[in-house]
Amino acid sequence: MADTWQMVMDHAVAVARKAGQVVCEALSHDRSVMTKSSAVDLVTQTDQKVEQLIIQSVKEKFPTHRFIGEESVAAGDTCILTEDPTWIIDPIDGTTNFVHSFPFIAVSIGFTVNRQVEFGVVYSCLEDKMFTARRGKGAFCNGEPLQVSEQTDVHQSIIATEFGSSRDPEAVDRIFCSLRNILGLPVHGVRGAGTAAINMCMVASGCVEAYYEIGIHIWDVAAGSLIVSEAGGVLMDIDGGDMDLMSRRIVAANNKKIAERIVKEISAFSPPRDDSPPPK
Helix, strand or coil: CHHHHHHHHHHHHHHHHHHHHHHHHHHCCCCCCHHHHHHCEEEHHHHHHHHHHHHHHHHCCCCCCEEEEEEHHCCCCCCCCCCCCCEEEEEEEEEHHHHHHHCCCCEEEEEEEEEEEEEEEEEECCCCCCEECCCEEEECCCCEEECCCCCCCCCCCCCEECCCCCHHHHHHHHHHHHHHHCCCCCCCEECCCCCHHHHHHHHHHCCEEEEECCCCCCCHHHHHHHHCCCCCCCEEECCCCCCCCCCEEEEECCCCHHHHHHHHHCCCCCCCCCCCCCCC
């Protein structure tokens, strides 16, 4: 099936580039902003338009494939990962960035078979950077190989994170506790692009040593997780166990030593899983 998945990945790259063009064109127009779970959990008509563009294109080419899309789930679709070939789509990773013209916006497409990510595509639209990875075949940016940083000293590291869209006081307290702990190690700095996919691609590129976050979703990290691992990095849950795509918790790092050191400083909490049944 290797050649088949390469053909599927080639289509993903092409549709991601086309979707990125739609996003860039929309930046020059009025952006109609709506909200989802909270006043800071934003969605635009462009998010919805881009997701439908990707899904329609895939349905025409691969009619038996399944989908998990951010906006489709927001509209009521289930978020269940089966063994079937499945496209996991974030049409605009960094919607808040998009609304404010903050220059890090990505189209993220992960593809799973047997619940395992087979390829990942992250297109950083405004940078015109196409990040790609195939399982066992390495990770690339615009065709050039990616390699994580060789740094092993957390004190010499830059760590990426985000604050998420939850404003629950307990969650906010834990987020800032983790940030204070990591800053106090000390590390060289803490950064955040405003998009999980690009943060993970920065780990893969070697310009930051680690990225962690609680509250992300499977569509935020499916593609980026493979790009990190194929660039030589490691993935963990924030408790140090294996990463679970549905858990909404992730540590992605250049090596196990840095990842385990970051894990020790995280004040953990568990948001509802992506595959949890909806509240009655």
